[in-house]
Amino acid sequence: MSRSTRSLDLRQGHVDMSHGGGGRAMAQLIEELFMEHFDNELLRQQNDQAAFNVAAGRMVMATDSHVVFPLFFPGGDIGSLSVHGTINDVAMAGARPLYLSAAFILEEGFPLADLERIVRSMARASRAAGVPVVTGDTKVVERGKGDGVYITTTGIGVAPEGARISADRAQPGDAILINGALGDHGVAVMSSRENLSFATNIESDSAPLHTLVAAMVEACPDIHCLRDPTRGGLAATLNELAGQSEVGMVIRERDLPIREEVAGACELLGLDPLYVANEGKLVAIVPGEAAQRLLALMRAHPLGREAAVIGRVIEDDHCFVQMKTAFGGTRMVDWLAAEQLPRIC
Amino acid sequence: MKHVDEYRNGRLARAMARAIAAEARPGRVYRLMEFCGGHTHGIHRYGIPGLLPDNVRMIHGPGCPVCVLPMGRIDAAIELANRPEVILCTYADMLRVPGSRRTSLMQARALGADVRMLYSTLDALKIARENPGREVVFFAIGFETTTPPTAMAVKEAQRLGLGNFTVFCNHVLTPPAMRGILAQPGVMIDGFVGPGHVSAVIGRDAYEFAAREYAKPLVISGFEPLDLMHAIRLLIRQLNEGRAEVENEYARVVSDRGNPIALDLMDEVFEQRPSFEWRGLGMIPHSALRLRDEFAAFDAEQRFALAAGPVPDNKACECADILRGLKQPQDCKVFATACTPDNPLGACMVSSEGACAAWYTYGRHRKRRRA
Amino acid sequence: MCLAFPARVLTLQDAAMATVDIGGVRKEISLGLLEGVKAGDYVMVHVGYALSRIDEEEARKTLALFAEMERRFGEDGGA
């Protein structure tokens, strides 16, 4: 590729239509930004695709589009989120993630400095996780037709032979585990939205969970279900699993790990932490007798220090998720009707 | 968190449940209405029905401003939002509530209307200052709690000489609505759990009529679960002793006379409407507020000619009987079938504080009880 | 209706605004509806306004009633 004479102005420059036009400007953006930061052997071959051999086992593939406002929030940004989110989706099949692809939709006028910050953060996240971005794509849309940047990542991985983790395998008697505190990501993002105007020290829990999953699967190959409670929070995830497995669930409020600041923010906004998003959490449904062993193992992992057994699976034709409240009563934990909005009443 | 955790103690809850069971006489049924939707929400969120004896029944009242707002007023708000010059500001609670054509402000926004979510009335003034070429309308809803902040915004707009700020006023009043319920034929309510935060504004004394004119005991309660159970216990005791008094369980927040600054401000800016429609209850005299003539310049109903008129509710809806204590949500034929929180047909399903929505969301696992 | 939360007043900006704390979360609120609020007071906050001051003495009395009730009806109590 011929080098342009002037390099990208990463301090003052902005995305313009030419960066998606297939010409020299686009080549320059790819070379000086994406190649520079994501650098790896497969990417260096500069093909429109990446070709590689895979180990024996079941292939697992997942894709996730990332739109988040604001793009930068305490504990992460859209870049790290787009890496962690897809790694986690692959890992929830019990798989070892191998490679990622990344597609960027950029809005005309988006500052190149912000884009560089995002790409750096993505590259850092992918390197730390050991899952390289091996192919990608960039498009530019006119000003006003995007929110700065959208990132779609796709991941593939391999699951060991015999692993049969699936959302329809929860059985009465199973234990429900979580690897740590609920609601950090959602509260961190909300606290950085200017119009909500509240301040906390809470950071997003955005993290890649594949090493934790690998340790769990090795110790307990018979894990029935794994899922990351992202949008809709723990409540949505448990309802999905209960519905797909045609079982009921009972969780204990007293055992749910929730930070005081998250509880405080939820009081203030009229939200329920059970419905607030997480980006570094997993729910595991495992045979009851394996629960304590797995819990000890999770707590020994840096991403599972605050792990807890939070409930159990029961028989229930209605597939209801119920909660024993810390106060001593019982209530349902239903699906949300729609996105949770701050309430005044 | 101080002033929160002390009132959510599970050990005390079990003791309180025993105390209530010891006090409730097996031979009679106690039908207690919590007027306030926040109480309804709390009762279900903490699973209180499961801690009460079978003969202590909670009847969920109309105290949710989102639920009781007639569909015609939502139609009017959507009509306002659809005017190209208007920025319509409101609390998030209102965004998803459907009007008569099954569209909501959220959907109007999706089609291009400029609808903004607010956390404080002062934000609406900021938007008005930043957009001098647009008309900023605050779609105001709520009881006596939310009204003083609206009054503050109107006064502040006047002080700043903001010509592009108006209020579409839907503020409603608690005591007249309670009267409205008590005056209905055949009500089956033995006593009231009185609202906590409304009472912080209007004061304990505002409820004397319930005890004096209708011989109903009323206990003002806080929103934490122990507060609620405590209030329930005090009501049972009054009923057992044949008393009908106003008691204040929430004295840490509620005084006898209320908040004088807030009351003066409300009185300065607003006056009573002769009558106002409550969804599920019909017309109730003197139950809502409008801006006084001195503040007519800030009244959206005067600035804009609104075409939307009243619309009747779905015929199958049993809200009127539910709110009188005669029926329970499960008695309604369309409960949890045609009528759900995603597609509410009646007032009681509109927000998570409505009687039907609270049952749907939190209580469907419980077996049905006879009213 | 009328969701409100108890918050501790951290600092007063001026007569009209204050920063409050709830569970480690800080927020700016208006004091326009209350008089004589001091740092350290607890207030009930609704839609960004302090609606009333929390009376510590009354709170203590209510909690004392609960404690008394627990003595009579608690796990190891009489009744």
Ligand code: SF4
């Ligand atoms: S279920 Fe719907 S239609 Fe039936 S009473 Fe409740 S709100 Fe009305």
